[in-house]
Amino acid sequence: MNIVVCAKQVVDVSEMKVDSSTKKPILQGIPQKISDIDKNAIEEAIKIKEKHDGKITVVTVGPNDAKERIKELLAMGADEGVLIPYSEKYDYHVVSSLLAGAIKKIGEYDIVLCGEASIDLFSGQIGPRLAGLLNIPQITYAQSVNAEGVKVVAERNMGDKMVTTESSYPVLITVTKEINEPRLPSLMQILGAANKPINEWSANSLVQDKLEPVIEIVELKGVPMERKNIVYQDDLDESIEKLVDSLAKEGVLGG
Ligand SMILES: Cc1cc2nc3c(=O)[nH]c(=O)nc-3n(C[C@H](O)[C@H](O)[C@H](O)COP(=O)(O)OP(=O)(O)OC[C@H]3O[C@@H](n4cnc5c(N)ncnc54)[C@H](O)[C@@H]3O)c2cc1C
Incomplete structure (x- = not known):
């Protein structure tokens, strides 16, 4: 079973303060981390690998320091990392196009796992857009995943009801944070992660045309409590x- 997990580096929003006069979030100097639900996605990938064997590749679009965050996921149990360094302005269209390019380059994959949404911008757009670009089925908001030989069965959390859905492979699944409890890597695993490969693939090598954001964030304001x-x-x-x-x-x- 070849599994690709898309993981985003985000600011640790619990450390974020809001400027009381401008209402703008103060983002300088805030520690970075892997978006929480992406750790659930990795945990689920590890569980599937434990059952079926295979390989887990983590893909991240982000700044160069995201490499350090990828190492945390390698320590948890992923086999290989891919960083697509990107410092230009980007939006959902740009990120999903880069992730699709990387996953096509990886080639052989059965399951693509994403978080249901990132903990900072929480748009929940990347998973569904990515499934569209890869032209594969998608199962969103999965609260349990049972990967069987020829199909995967997932329970989707719809708030007031659960919907059981199945799909053939390859499939993209977005997971909720209730799906599992991400493991903490041991010291040996943290040290061992240093020997696992992290490849850097440039945006130009993945998409032919220059990617331009089509959506502009006009303003970002903290919500006063x-x-x-x-x-x-x-x-x-x-x-x-x-x-x-x-x-x-x-x-x-x-x-
Ligand atoms: C420097 C910078 C400039 C930006 N400029 C703009 C702009 O002009 N217009 C605009 O609309 N937005 C802009 N953004 C925000 C950008 O659109 C979002 O960060 C991105 O599209 C992901 O959206 P989201 O966080 O809502 O992801 P969601 O769709 O909520 O995330 C769902 C899942 O998708 C995967 N995922 C999301 N992002 C990544 C990633 N980077 N790498 C790997 N997997 C990922 C994860 O599995 C995640 O759990 C900018 C961000 C940065 C850092």
Whole structure:
């Protein structure tokens, strides 16, 4: 089973602050990490490999320092990394075209795994766009994946219902964070990752035409979180009743 996992380097959004006057996120000096759900994708790939044997290749479009993040995924259990260094302006069209070019170059693959969305921009566009460019079926929002010999069966989390879907290979699957608990690599695995290959493939070698973004991010603003400072001081039962009532009115609790 040859598995390709698309993994994105993102800023650690839990460390991000918002400039209170401009409302813009302060991105300088924030640590980078692999988008959380992409670690679930790697974990799922490792589980499939443990069952069927095969090879896991991680592909990342991003700056040169993303190589360090790829090493973390090699330590978890991926076999090989591919970095497509890209520092120009890019959008979903550019990223999915580069990933498609890299996966076509890899050639033999049965499953492409992506996160359902990245933890920073969370558009959820890359997986479906990539499946379109590769002209293969896709299963999105997979909460469980059972790779069998000739087909894969996945349960899709649709919020209020689960939909069981199956596909032949090759297939692209986007996974949710509930699918598994990503493993922590041991010290030996971290040291061993240094010997695993990370190839650098230039954008020019993967796509013939110059890629131009077709979507422009016009503005990026943090959402201010303001406390309402409501204090319930009645007796406990009454306070709980009022709290539940106001949470329901705010839509926090389902009716
Ligand atoms: C320097 C820079 C300039 C940008 N300029 C623009 C711009 O002009 N217009 C615009 O619209 N956007 C711009 N972006 C944002 C860019 O469009 C998104 O980062 C990218 O398209 C991925 O979208 P997403 O994070 O919403 O991914 P999602 O679709 O939410 O991600 C889903 C999954 O796709 C895979 N994936 C996503 N990104 C990558 C990646 N880079 N490498 C490997 N796998 C990946 C992962 O498996 C991920 O879990 C820019 C980003 C950067 C860093």
